[in-house]
Amino acid sequence: MHSGTSSDTQERLYKMLENLQNLARQIPTKFQQRLPYDLLSPLAHVLLDNTVFEIVRELVELQHMTEKSLHQQRMHLINKHRVEKESLIKQHREEILAAERQGKAHVAARLPRLHGEQLTEMERRHAQEVSNCHERILQLLDQKAKIKYLNTDFLGMGKLGDWYLGVVVLVQLF
Template identity: 40%
Template sequence: MANFDDQESVRRNRQQTHYAMLSELTRLAREVPASFQQRLPYSTLSAIASSLLDGTVFEIVKHLYEIQQMTERKLMEQRAQLVNTHKVMKQEQQRKHRSELENCQSKPHNIPLVKHTNDKEKEALDKRIEYEINQMDERILLELDQRCTEQQTTLEKAGVHGFYCTSNPQEVKLQMYVLKFILKLSSMDFGSANAVT
């Protein structure tokens, strides 16, 4: 009989935790734009709350969030490093061009040719810099898209309702809202039932 009482207590705790999470998800869903609220009906929020009951999804989302933060930080550092390299290249070119102009002060007839050559070199460097920045930005976007796909796949496999691989901006935005909800819920205390599996 004690075993039945324990099972009943566990069931009640899970049910209370589910209800508390569902209530909080409902409140959070009211904060998103109306177009997304319509896509988060009670049944969807209830399915999300159910997937959170054993705490595994919280851990997965926290881990994915940490990976996302590290990836973004690494990419920002790489881009900043490239921008700094370009800045140094431009400064060196400007010094070289000033020096070349100073060297031809004794031969004023060469000044227009040196200025023209300097302008062409500056234009070539500007194009190179623009190309390299565009290439870096494309690589960053591809890597972030890859992280997004990995997150979608992981959360789909974990059974989180609404997660699947998509590049549709509206679907991705909805998934981002759900991730924010999960992160907020992960920091809340839903009592001892959080530990129940």
């Protein structure tokens, strides 16, 4: 009875390997070289256990959700900057109009230079905030990648980079 189960498993393994090789032939050539037989064979062993496949699929799904959330945070910051800039420009126009209405031509004449400096300072600050945001995003993505690699290593997937690349490519193909 054990040999029947063993031969069934072996047959499933060969079928899985054949399917992986067929999938590998369908992807662009530049990625095919990253999926050699010595990667596909152990990958077929791992994929026989659907638990591993589901865990990796969920890791990829979490990555997509994280990336979407980070993109939304970035867009929120950029929108906040746009609103702040529009508000400052409106305030500048109102200050110039108020100075002109009050007959303070000398003040109105100096305001554009002052306003230009304020706008330049705001743009510098905004650029720094966006740069800091990008840095935080990269650090978080690096941290998440390390966690994913540790999870895939814990699952017994060996060489993390190649394994993970192979699984991610296959998950995206399915």
